[in-house]
Amino acid sequence: MAIANNRLSAEAYEQHFSDIHPPFENREAALVEANRCLFCYDAPCIKSCPTSINVPKFIKQIATDNVKGAAHTIFLSNIMGGGCSKVCPVEKLCEGACVYNLMHETPIHIAKLQRYATDKALEGQWQLFTRKPATGKKVAVIGAGPAGLSCAHVLSREGIDVTIYEKEAKGGGLMTYGIAAYKVTPAYCEAEVDYITSLGGIQILYNQELGRDITLAALQQTYDAVYIGIGVGIARQLEIPGETLAGVTDAIGFIYDIRSKGYPAVPVGDKVAVIGLGMTAIDAATQAKRLGAKEVTIIYRRTQEEMPCTTAELDLAKLDGCQVQWLAAPKEIKGQNGQVSQLLCDVMQLSAPDASGRRSPIPTGNTFTLEVDMVIKAAGQTPFEMLVQQEQLAHRHGRILINEHCATNIPGVFAGGDCVNGGKEVVDAVQAGKDGAAAILKFLSIQ
Structure with missing residues (x-):
């Protein structure tokens, strides 16, 4: 027995790590699947999505050949809807809630349809949102993972300038560094981050780690608010x-x-x-x-x-x-x-x-x-307890404590995602970022 690298040929690696959920082969295949949808009133698939994507609406938009509209519907609720379509455990979320399951039929392939629309948007670099005029407010976001990117995008749409501090050399967080490569490729993750920041008003500073290169105290002197989305990653x-x-x-x-x-x-x-x-x-x-x-x-x-x-x-x-x-x-x-x-x-x-x-x-x-x-x-992960103590954040066994407005014990500092909940799905982190952005907008008296 031996531990060794470079065990396989380049062709074998490519085959073993190819896309496990390939997209629709063509437009016609997507249209056929979209037209299976019953477009339920009070649809259970919406309720089962942590970001509340209007699933029947975007599927109807695909069915009527309005793919750009479908992508906007998805991104309005989940700016990382493309990545989530690849990595979400849809069998216990939207597709698991599809009414076709009650009929003992195959549920609508919601994730595949979601991927169809979002892939088109990324490939075409469709600009589906317009920033409001600059407010003069500045917010620091710590962590370029799903929570941080989601928070930044919502804030930027409202005219706030956002600087994201990321400890790694690339953005995406768990999507980029913590999920099997056959589910989502590093190239896709990079394209998704680029798409999110293409809105404007979002700057990412890489190799900047909380507690090593930056501190909350220093950021508070420069920014009007701070959002923490550092995830959880200690084995x-x-x-x-x-x-x-x-x-x-x-x-x-x-x-x-x-x-x-x-x-x-x-x-x-x-x-x-x-x-x-x-x-x-x-x-x-x-x-x-x-x-x-x-x-x-x-x-x-x-x-x-x-x-x-x-x-x-x-x-x-x-x-x-x-x-x-x-x-x-x-x-x-x-x-x-x-x-x-x-x-x-x-x-x-x-x-x-x-x-x-x-x-x-x-x-x-x-x-x-x-x-x-x-x-x-792979027995689970523990929060960054020493780090949050060092930054004087109230916590419970390393999990940052927040109130109903996503606020920490430090005024003007908000948090969300895995560093708060201990680790959930990517889509949960995206929603946490949206919630944090809404709280910051209210704190800054912008909404």
């Missing part, structure tokens, strides 16, 4: 023996390397174990397999009924050849000569339901051992 540790052995990595770092360095440069083992079963765990497992791992085993301490990922995501991992070990928890990582060689796991069982109805996994006393040469930890 949770397993706290078991052997965690520092060579060959142990975290899923966030693993996916980051794939996104930033390219497929051939990222090493992967022959036999890989992935700890956890959230979306990030699935992305890590499937990409390890697509990088050339011979065996990938996902370790999850509960059963399929409790898994945090969707069934569609699990099916994807299984189709890629990943195995799942249910009711198992890592106990110790063993190694030889400083390198991972085995993963010792506890066999778990679920306890009786507690007051909330949740059943906790508890060890049975039995164990089993997997022969592995790489362990990828």
